[in-house]
Amino acid sequence: MLLTQRLAAQAVTAVLAGRNLTDTLTAQRSRHSLEPRQRAAIQDISYGTLRRYGEVSFVLAKLLSRPDIDPDIRGLLACGIQQLAWGKAAPHAVVDFAVQVASKINGGRAKGLVNAVLRNFLRQRDSLLAAAQADELASSNHPAWWLAAMQEAYPQDWHSVLAANNQHPPMSLRVNRRKISRDEYLQRLQQAGLDGEALGDDGIRLLAPVPVDRLPGFTEGLCSVQDFGAQWAAPLLGVEDGMRVLDACCAPGGKTGHLLERAALDLLALDADAGRLQRVRANLDRLGLHATLKQGDAGKPASWWDGQPFDRILADVPCSASGVARRNPDIKWLRRPEDFAQFATQQAQMLDALWGCLKPGGRLLYVTCSVFVQENNNQLAEFIARHADARQLPLPAALPANGQLLPNERHDGFFYALLEKV
Structure with missing residues (x-):
């Protein structure tokens, strides 16, 4: 458990310093010979801590006399609070191992602090957690700007959206x-x-x-x-045997496979990352399916397009991934409000470029795994204003009319808009 607690704390510290959680955990596994149960425990602790970091941070602020402690110690304390509050490990073991980990950080100067903070939390556990739940920001377990954006965009549903982000995904x-x-x-x-x-x-x-x-x-x-929300893409695109189809930004290939399961297609699967394309190939091989795989930037067709227009295009564009935050809880603490300008520019460039690859009468499905309007309805409205030959088609009654799927117990958050070239 000592190694588990140390690596989980390091992973949380890395995220709070701006690094991706999946990349951090992958790097740890390459450096350490970890058993499956250890990998699972590290992921459980780090994911759990980041899912509830709003409450954890609130509690730490109450227990620490000053906020500017060593980042490694803060990450260790955060994991300790999460385990003591919501974990299944024996409290004395959590405290003991945390102190042992602290003894290896900066000469062990903070091990007394770690021991005192965690034991103090145990004494005040119920009152501290109740205070965190009573605080709107802490209990949301999201940054203040994210909370405010959801309240503005979804005045009736913001609480359920944020609550879903803090749950284990289906x-x-x-x-x-x-x-x-x-x-x-x-x-x-x-x-x-x-x-x-x-x-x-x-x-x-x-x-x-x-x-x-x-x-x-x-x-x-x-x-x-594959998340049920993502399973709407293939039926919405309405593919039929013999169609020429482009799956732009295809990795890891879930939607690619679904399209090919539904019809016999001449399908080009495009992605900018060669390594991720290998994962697409492996998925298609397992399913017994075939597509033409090509590395390329969807926003720059000149580098990969042969000039033959497509009947259907799936534009699953890069986005904030805010709709899948429960699967990637580090997203909540890595995203910044200024990120959306960069995403919007990239999305608009891809949409404009891909539209030129679509034949008249063809259809393009715009998809994000985001719940932010800047990336979804706002982006769509601006695109239609730029293209007089773009007509938005209605979605099936089973989907929200505005195309925005909000995360719930059945699916993650996605946005869909179906466009026809008239």
Whole structure:
């Protein structure tokens, strides 16, 4: 547990210093020989701490006499508070191991502080957590600017949006209809002792998440793990056999696979990152599907486009990823308000460039995994104002009319807008 606590604290410290959590955990695993249970515990502690960092930070402010403590000690204390407040480990073990980790930081000068703060928290646990819950900002577990933006954009729903971001995400599957029907796969799950709920055309939400190696036929390509919100892309695009289709920014390939499961397509899967394209290839190979994979910038077609227009384009553009913050809790603390200007510029450039690759009568689906209006309805309105030949098509009744899916117990947050070139 000592190594687990030390690496979890280092991961949280790295995020608070501006580094990506997934990259940090990946780097740790390359440096240390970690058992699966250790990797799971490190992820559990670091994810849990960042999900509830608003409350944790509030509590630390009450317990510390001064805010400017060593960042490594703050990360260690944050993880300790999270474990003592919501974890399952024995409190005396959490405190003891935290003190041992502190003894290795800067000559151990802060081990007394760590011991005193964590024991003081245990004495005042209930009152401190109640005070954090009573504080609107702390209990939201989001930065103040994010809280304010959600309150403005969703005056009726902001509380549920932020609450969903702080929960564990659901685990949803997409059944490969080329190999098995959804009802048949539900039976396979039941035979394996797993319970699931049917969603949409091809989806299943597991009532309890499991490792993929417990999913019947996963390695044979019978199913994929994909959030139900993301499973709307392929049916909305309305692909049919023989169509020429572009999946721009395709990695990691979930939507690529879904498109090919629904129709026999001439599909170009494009992504700027060669390493991520390898992951797309691996996913398609597992599913028994084929696409042409090419590395390239979706905003600069001259470097990859052969001039033949596409019937359909899936524009899953780079965004803040605010709709999937519960899967990536570091996003809440890494994003800044000024990031949206850069995202908006990149999104607009990609949309304009991709529109020129679409044939008349063709359709483009604009997708983000964001809940911020700057990236969604605002971006869409500006695009339509620039292009007189763009007509927005209505979405199915099962989706919100404005295209904005907010995160809930069934899916993450996504935005969809279907455009036709008239």
